[in-house]
Amino acid sequence: MNEIKQEDTHKIIERVARESYGRLVAYLAVHTRDLASAEDALSNALVSALNHWPQEGVPKNPEAWLLTAARHSLIDTIRHQKVVLDSEPTLKFLTENSTETTLSTQFPDERLKLLFVCAHPAIDPAIHTPLMLQTVLGLDAARIAQAFLIAPKTMGQRLFRAKIRIRSGGIPFEIPQERDLPERLDAILEAIYAAFGIGWDDMAGADARGRDLAEEAMWLARVLSQLMPGEAEVQGLLALMLHCEARRSARRDASGRYVPLSEQDPTQWSLPLIEEAERHLAGAFQQGRVGRFQLEAAIQSVHAERARTDRTDWSAIVLFYEQLLRISPAIGTRTGYAAAVAEAHGPEAGLAALDSIDPGEVSHYQPYWAVRAHLLQRLGKTRQATEAYDRAIGLAEDPAVREFLLHKRG
Amino acid sequence: MQFALMIYHSPEEFDMRKNDYSHPYLGAWRAYYKALVGAGVYVGANALELPETGTTVRVKEGKRRVQDGPYADSKEQLAGFIILELPSLDAALEWAARCPGASIGAVEVRPLAPEAMRRGFTGE
Numbered sequence A: 001m002n003e004i005k006q007e008d009t010h011k012i013i014e015r016v017a018r019e020s021y022g023r024l025v026a027y028l029a030v031h032t033r034d035l036a037s038a039e040d041a042l043s044n045a046l047v048s049a050l051n052h053w054p055q056e057g058v059p060k061n062p063e064a065w066l067l068t069a070a071r072h073s074l075i076d077t078i079r080h081q082k083v084v085l086d087s088e089p090t091l092k093f094l095t096e097n098s099t100e101t102t103l104s105t106q107f108p109d110e111r112l113k114l115l116f117v118c119a120h121p122a123i124d125p126a127i128h129t130p131l132m133l134q135t136v137l138g139l140d141a142a143r144i145a146q147a148f149l150i151a152p153k154t155m156g157q158r159l160f161r162a163k164i165r166i167r168s169g170g171i172p173f174e175i176p177q178e179r180d181l182p183e184r185l186d187a188i189l190e191a192i193y194a195a196f197g198i199g200w201d202d203m204a205g206a207d208a209r210g211r212d213l214a215e216e217a218m219w220l221a222r223v224l225s226q227l228m229p230g231e232a233e234v235q236g237l238l239a240l241m242l243h244c245e246a247r248r249s250a251r252r253d254a255s256g257r258y259v260p261l262s263e264q265d266p267t268q269w270s271l272p273l274i275e276e277a278e279r280h281l282a283g284a285f286q287q288g289r290v291g292r293f294q295l296e297a298a299i300q301s302v303h304a305e306r307a308r309t310d311r312t313d314w315s316a317i318v319l320f321y322e323q324l325l326r327i328s329p330a331i332g333t334r335t336g337y338a339a340a341v342a343e344a345h346g347p348e349a350g351l352a353a354l355d356s357i358d359p360g361e362v363s364h365y366q367p368y369w370a371v372r373a374h375l376l377q378r379l380g381k382t383r384q385a386t387e388a389y390d391r392a393i394g395l396a397e398d399p400a401v402r403e404f405l406l407h408k409r410g
Numbered sequence B: 001m002q003f004a005l006m007i008y009h010s011p012e013e014f015d016m017r018k019n020d021y022s023h024p025y026l027g028a029w030r031a032y033y034k035a036l037v038g039a040g041v042y043v044g045a046n047a048l049e050l051p052e053t054g055t056t057v058r059v060k061e062g063k064r065r066v067q068d069g070p071y072a073d074s075k076e077q078l079a080g081f082i083i084l085e086l087p088s089l090d091a092a093l094e095w096a097a098r099c100p101g102a103s104i105g106a107v108e109v110r111p112l113a114p115e116a117m118r119r120g121f122t123g124e
Helices: A002-032 A035-056 A062-081 A088-095 A111-118 A125-135 A141-148 A152-168 A181-196 A210-227 A232-246 A271-286 A292-309 A314-327 A331-345 A347-355 A366-378 A382-395 A399-409 B011-018 B024-038 B089-098 B115-122
Strands: B002-009 B042-047 B055-060 B063-068 B077-085 B106-111
Touching: A002 A035, A002 A062, A002 A111, A002 A125, A035 A062, A035 A125, A035 A152, A111 A125, A111 A181, A111 A210, A125 A141, A125 A152, A125 A181, A125 A210, A141 A152, A181 A210, A181 A232, A210 A232, A232 A271, A232 A292, A271 A292, A292 A314, A314 A331, A331 A347, A331 A366, A347 A366, A366 A382, A366 A399, A382 A399, A382 B024, A399 B024, B002 B011, B002 B089, B011 B024, B011 B077, B024 B042, B024 B089, B089 B106
Parallel strands: none
Antiparallel strands: B002 B077, B002 B106, B042 B077, B055 B063
C-alpha cells in the first residue's frame, strides 16, 4: 500500500519537474544570472522533494515548494563559496519570501528570456539546441548526446562551457530590442527545428536521430507560441512540425519498412494534427509576414491536401520552393526544389536543378543522392543511377531507408 | 586527424558475411565504401577472418603460451577496421552511425595516436 503511494508521489514529482522545470530554472537564472547554479539548485530541490513528499505528502503548490527549496540551496552554495562581491542583489532576491513554504502568488514566466539566452549569437550555434533542451525541458546531457550523436562526455563539457560563457560573458537575460528581434527569434526557431530533426519527409533521407526528440521540440514550439502568440514564424514552425508529425506512423509499413511520402496511404495520416497545423498556418498567414517556416509548412500543407483530393499539386509546391529559395538557399531547400521540379516538369528539369548545386556541398548530403538516383532511374540512365544509389545508401543512417534504397537500386 | 572505426560483429553477423555476394548487407557495405571514397575521407580498411581462426600468443617467464581462438572472450568480436581522415570526433561519429555494422553490431571510434607517438614506435 505504502509502496504504491510512494510510486504515485514519484510520478507527481516527475510531472511537476517536467511542467515546471523550465519556468523554475528561468526564474532563478534571470535573477542570479547564473544558469549552471540555477540548474544545480533545482536538482537539489527535486532530490529534496523525493525525500520529503512521500512522507509529508505533496504540497498544495508544488512549484512554489520547489522554488523555495531551490532558493535555500542557492543560499547555501553562495554562503559556502563565501562570494560576497556583487552577490548582494542576488542574496536579496534569494532571501525574499524564503521563509514561506508555500507561495500563494504566481511568479512570472521567464522562459522566453531563457530561450533568448540559449540562442544568443555569442554562443556556438551548434550548442543552442542542446542548451534549450537541457535548461527549458530538463533533459540530461546523456540523452541529448544520443540524439545529436555526440559522445556523452563531450556533450556535458560543451553544455558546461556554454553556461560558463553565459555567466562570465555577461549575456543578458532579456528579450531583445525590436530591431534585433527577427534575427534572434530565428535562432530560437532554428534550434527547435533542429531538435525536431525532420526536414526530409518527402524523400528517402529521414533523420532517424531526431525522432526521439520530436515530442520535446513540439513542446518547446508550443511554449514559444504561448509566449509569443503574435509571431507568424512561430506559428509557421508549429504548423510545419504538426504536418510532419501527422505522417509519422505512415512512414513505416506493418513490417517496419520505410514508406516514402509519395507512396504513403493518406488514411494513415492523423487528421486532428493536420487540422491543428492548418489552423496555425492560417493564423500565421493572416499576419502578412511570410517567412521560411511558413513556406515550409505551406509545402507540407499542399502534400496534406492529397488526403482530400487524392492528388498532389506539384506546381504549387514548386512556387512555394521558389519563394523559399529567395529567403534561404540552403542545400536542403535546393534539393527539395529539384525534387518538386522533377514532379511538375519532368526528370530532366529536376536533374538540371540538381546539377546547378556545387558538387563540393553535396559529398555528405544524403537526400541529394537519393533524389539524383531516383531521377536518373526514371530517365533510364541505369549505370549512373546505380552510382548515385550507392552514394545515397552509403550515406544513410537509418537501416530502413538503406534497405528501401537497396531495393530500389535493384 | 585520423580515426579508426573498429567494427565488432556478433556470431550472427559473421554468418551474414559468409552469405553470397548479392546479400543486402554486403550491398550496404559496398555502398558505404563508395560514399567514404566519394566524400574524400577514406584512408584504408580491411576485414578480418572469423574469430575462431585467430591464435593468441603470450610469452610468460620466457615460456611461449599459444592458445586457440581470439584474445577477448566476448560475444562480439573485431571483424574489421576502417581508417578515416576527418576534422573531428563529431565527424567520425557521423560516419560510424552510417556504417552498416553499427545498425547490427557495434562500431568503436578511436583516434589514432598522435604522429609523434607513432614515430616513437616505428623509429622513423
